[in-house]
Amino acid sequence: MFVETSNEDKIFKALDLSNVSLEEHSFTNCTFENCTFINGLLRNAKFYSCNFICCNMSFVKVEGCYLQNITFDGCKLVCIEFYRCNKIFFSINIKQSVLLNCNFSDLNMKQTSFHSSQLKECRFINTQLTEANFSNTDLQGSIFHNCKLDKADFRNAKNYVINLQANTAKKAKFSYPEAMTLLQAFDIIILM
Numbered sequence: 001m002f003v004e005t006s007n008e009d010k011i012f013k014a015l016d017l018s019n020v021s022l023e024e025h026s027f028t029n030c031t032f033e034n035c036t037f038i039n040g041l042l043r044n045a046k047f048y049s050c051n052f053i054c055c056n057m058s059f060v061k062v063e064g065c066y067l068q069n070i071t072f073d074g075c076k077l078v079c080i081e082f083y084r085c086n087k088i089f090f091s092i093n094i095k096q097s098v099l100l101n102c103n104f105s106d107l108n109m110k111q112t113s114f115h116s117s118q119l120k121e122c123r124f125i126n127t128q129l130t131e132a133n134f135s136n137t138d139l140q141g142s143i144f145h146n147c148k149l150d151k152a153d154f155r156n157a158k159n160y161v162i163n164l165q166a167n168t169a170k171k172a173k174f175s176y177p178e179a180m181t182l183l184q185a186f187d188i189i190i191l192m
Contacts (some may be wrong), residue, residue: 066090072097083107134160154178 003017012035028048036092039055041189044067053072058078068081068089075097082090083105093113098120105125113133121141129144132152140159149169154160156175 067092076100078104118164 002020003012003015003020003025005024006026006081007030008092008098009030009056009180010070010095011031011033013033014040015032015035018036018038019040020037022045023041023043026048027050029050029052030047031053032055032065032089035052035055037060040060041127042060042065043063044064044072044079045073047068047116048066049069052072052075055072056076057072057080058076060077060080061084062080062082064085064086066086068091068187070092072092072094073096075094077094077097078100079142081101081104082092083103085107087107087133089101090107090109091112092109094117095113097117099114099117099122101121103123103125105123106127108128109132111131111133112129114137115133116136118140119134119142120138122139123143124144124147125143126143126188127147130148130150132149134152134154134157135153136156138159139157142160144160144162144167149162149167152172154172154174157188158178162169
């Protein structure tokens with residue numbers, strides 16, 4: 001299917017955009033349902049207020065891509081280097097999705113939600129995650145280093161390792177029993 005260079009208020013269903021370049025394309029208030037973007041090229045593409053529902057976005061190249069007010073719901077995101085996106089306009093929310101080996105380093109992700117997702121082997125280095133929502137999220141193998149996790153919500157999250165000497169987590173929320181290793185932390189709320 002042909003995708004126009006400029007798109008507004010459109011719904012794209014079951015598109016296979018694998019190995020397709022959407023470089024320099026723009027999408028505003030668009031919804032992508034059950035679309036496949038494997039090895040897609042989104043360099044300098046612009047996505048504003050878009051929803052991705054049950055999409056496979058594995059190995060997508062996102063250098064210079066604008067992701068502003070974006071929701072990924074039930075998506076598969078593999079090996080995406082989000083830190084290469086345009087940092088000024090970067091704002092995403094992720095729910096009930098699977099993320100494998102994604103890199104969120106050096107991004108401002110304040111109030112970002114990852115609710116009920118699987119974030120495996122993901123990297124958060126120098127990432128601003130104040131008030132982020134990791135509730136009900138599996139963080140197996142994910143790395144947090146030099147991150148600001150103040151007021152972040154880790155209730156019912158599992159498999160996370162947070163070094164409180166290398167990150168800040170003031171007033172972050174954790175639940176028992178996963179938080180037992182964090183009891184020496186400053187100012188942490190334990191909810192049972």
